[in-house]
Amino acid sequence: MTENKVYFIGAGPGDPEFLTLKGARALAQSQLVFAPTPYEQTFAELLAGKTILVPFEYYFQELLERIRASLETGAVSFLVPGDLTFYSPFQGLIDALGEAAEVIPGVGTVNAASARLKKTLDLPGVCKSTVIVSPRTLGDRPEDPKLIDYARPGTSLLIYMNNIPLPDLANELRRGYGCNVPIVIVHRLCLPGEEIVQGTLDDIVAKVGARDFFNLRAKTKRPALTLVLVGESLTAQEDGSWWDYRRENIWRYRDGE
Ligand SMILES: C[S@@+](CC[C@H](N)C(=O)[O-])C[C@H]1O[C@@H](n2cnc3c(N)ncnc32)[C@H](O)[C@@H]1O
Structure with missing residues (x-):
């Protein structure tokens, strides 16, 4: 042995x-x-x-x-x-x-993406939850949740292995969020040929143009090395108020501690 x-x-x-x-x-x-x-x-x-x-x-x-x-x-x-x-x-x-x-x-790819964008994905007061999902692995029974069910204001969505054409994906997310929210497409992160496109659900299709970031026109069945991030935390700016709130209510040592 x-x-x-x-x-x-x-x-x-x-x-x-x-x-x-x-x-x-x-x-x-x-x-x-x-x-x-x-x-x-x-x-x-x-x-x-x-x-x-x-x-x-x-x-x-x-x-x-x-x-x-x-x-x-x-x-x-x-x-x-x-x-x-x-x-x-x-x-x-x-x-x-x-x-x-x-x-x-x-x-993980998402850790590297968060670092590259210099954005935490569950910013207090902006995003309450982060959902990791792939359209390839969502169930196909009628009762299974669909991508649109996860697309909610206050939720950061991390979409791996996307196989939905970008215009359809943006439409579905737009219906789920019910408003225009930021989206970032991260292609070949940390690899030769890296491209990062930042936009909103309303303008991302035009910004991406003819680029086939998801290998949908390629012969291969393998998922492209592309991660999609969606949600308000991608562009939110944080001031010092949460810091001070935590300092006051959580971090500060109290008598007897
Ligand atoms: C089979 S999954 C592997 C995920 C991996 N275990 C991780 O932790 O990142 C492959 C998917 O991860 C994402 N991915 C992996 N490497 C990537 C990269 N360098 N840039 C962008 N997305 C990447 C893409 O969504 C790709 O379709």
Whole structure:
């Protein structure tokens, strides 16, 4: 029985600068690395001299056998886009590997997007909730909630793997919010070809123009590397009043504390 581990390393949005120190250490000690595109390119320097395989080129059992065989001689790593928290296909492998699997958290795409926009997504007094959703995984039974059901004033929506044409998406969101709210399209964040388009539900279609940010005209079925963020917190400006409110009511040490 080997003590070697299979590391599922949160690799961030694509730029190796976002790898954690823990992730970098695990990667350094793995001879075999499973890297989805474009990580084999953007991580090339950290992967030099290692065997690189694309996980999606294998069926599940085949992949497990390959991992188990490699574990006999050393650690194995998977570069997990963003990290495991949302929309990650690796859960089956992690469950099958049990004790041999170790998950290392990383910078999710939404964390990197929030940082790039310099906006927190649940600003007090502006957005009370943040909903993470993908039209690809919403249910198709009549009673299942639809995207429009999540689009509410005071809610930041983070839409992964969108497959709805932008004019339809903007219309549906407009109906849900019932007013014009900010929207940002973040394409290939931290990768070559990065584009960020900021607008509102009323003008985003014109601002994007002919660009196919969601691969809807491409032959591939793979989702584009594009994240959509919607909601009032994207453009809200915060003054010091919440700070002072918290200082007064929450943070300030009181007698006896
Ligand atoms: C299978 S999900 C993986 C999400 C990942 N686990 C995370 O934490 O960000 C793939 C989707 O994540 C988003 N995404 C991943 N990388 C991205 C990037 N570099 N720029 C913009 N969106 C990205 C896109 O919505 C893409 O369709």
